[in-house]
Amino acid sequence: MRDRLGRECVYVPSGRFGLYVALRHWCPPGGRVLMSPVNDDVVLFVVLAAGLRPVQAPLNPFDASIDLDAVPEETWNSLSAVLTTNLYGNPDPAPELRARCDASGIVLLEDAAHAIGSEVGGRPVGAWGEASVFSLSKHVGAQAGGILSLADPGLVDAVRGTCAELVTPRRASSELAHAVRPYAEAAVRGLGLRRAAWAAMGLLGLTEREGIRMPLRPDALARAVGAAPDLTAFDPWTRVDMHTYRRESGRLRLRRIRRGLGRLDQVLRASRDGTELLLSTRWARPRAGAGAQPLFRVPLFVADRDAAIAALARRGIVVGYLYDPPLDDYAGETFTDLSPAPGAARWFARHALPVDPLRAREAVGVLEQSGARPAEPPEDLTRPGATAGGRGPSRD
Numbered sequence: 001m002r003d004r005l006g007r008e009c010v011y012v013p014s015g016r017f018g019l020y021v022a023l024r025h026w027c028p029p030g031g032r033v034l035m036s037p038v039n040d041d042v043v044l045f046v047v048l049a050a051g052l053r054p055v056q057a058p059l060n061p062f063d064a065s066i067d068l069d070a071v072p073e074e075t076w077n078s079l080s081a082v083l084t085t086n087l088y089g090n091p092d093p094a095p096e097l098r099a100r101c102d103a104s105g106i107v108l109l110e111d112a113a114h115a116i117g118s119e120v121g122g123r124p125v126g127a128w129g130e131a132s133v134f135s136l137s138k139h140v141g142a143q144a145g146g147i148l149s150l151a152d153p154g155l156v157d158a159v160r161g162t163c164a165e166l167v168t169p170r171r172a173s174s175e176l177a178h179a180v181r182p183y184a185e186a187a188v189r190g191l192g193l194r195r196a197a198w199a200a201m202g203l204l205g206l207t208e209r210e211g212i213r214m215p216l217r218p219d220a221l222a223r224a225v226g227a228a229p230d231l232t233a234f235d236p237w238t239r240v241d242m243h244t245y246r247r248e249s250g251r252l253r254l255r256r257i258r259r260g261l262g263r264l265d266q267v268l269r270a271s272r273d274g275t276e277l278l279l280s281t282r283w284a285r286p287r288a289g290a291g292a293q294p295l296f297r298v299p300l301f302v303a304d305r306d307a308a309i310a311a312l313a314r315r316g317i318v319v320g321y322l323y324d325p326p327l328d329d330y331a332g333e334t335f336t337d338l339s340p341a342p343g344a345a346r347w348f349a350r351h352a353l354p355v356d357p358l359r360a361r362e363a364v365g366v367l368e369q370s371g372a373r374p375a376e377p378p379e380d381l382t383r384p385g386a387t388a389g390g391r392g393p394s395r396d
Contacts, residue, residue, distance in 0.1 A: 001147045008153040014245040015113045015135030015146035022131040023050035026107045031080030037326035037345045038064040045237035051229030054336040056328040061344035061381045062285040063090040081107040089295035091120035094128035117268040117294040138296050140260035144253050170248040208240045212322045268294040274357025283374050297354035301375040311370035324349035351375040
């Protein structure tokens, strides 16, 4: 990763753990962080755990990147940092954000969890901010681990010291479970039992999400906010889907991560090929003049997303990484500053169908056979400067 980015890198147990370390290091408690409302709810809770106030940004309606021209001037003047998302691997406008942050004395942090192979402005995503965080659970497929990259190599020892203070000790049982997991998952897929396995986990109370978003539990969350900055107080939210997110990695876990990194270039080539195919379909909204990135997921836009998800599931293609509703609608103004123009985020969150480019040909065939129709955005989201004013259309 050091060779890929041209920056010093620190291994961390997970991307979310690395993000917390970065926020604590670069942002003063009580600071305000501009971020995307179309994002994993875990990221919102990590920002809150760091003792910071999330500020939801207006977005480009077709890739959910921050629309920096639509951010009010008074918002820029109040910020401590900007946190990019690079959703599904589509880059946020890092060169422009870097220039704006430099002019305003604001820290730029890059969440590159989905974007390990993406580029923007002739540089890799993750090479623009004071710090950037990568997840090794995505393209690498390791189900563990992350990378925290630093613009200033002189900070490596301090960052490693912070990590050492926050990690929890490794456990032999956890390492063994991690080693066995890929074989168990392969058996479930091979026997066609994926849907039955999820149903059984639900009956046993082993799943933590009944819908796309986890339960907010506002009263308990308010108490945790009062204790921030404190990662432990937020564990009930920040550990969801990954209870080992802050656990020290043992040899078995690191061995799997090394194997995944050894295959990374091959995966990125296949992802780019699949991305090109998906972007050529009638459901896509490719960026004008931009070449295909090796996306982690390709957002297609369908009128009836639930029907499309069901059709894909019948063929064993599971759709995840949905972020509906946007974070400001989910958390409310008690826990975040609302976007000044939420219409684009709401439309994207409702209609984006994130498709795995490694299964592009199968997915296209299913969508064609199911008669999936492209979703057409409202006119007020497609005219120039549309996201810069007004509250936008309702979620209906």
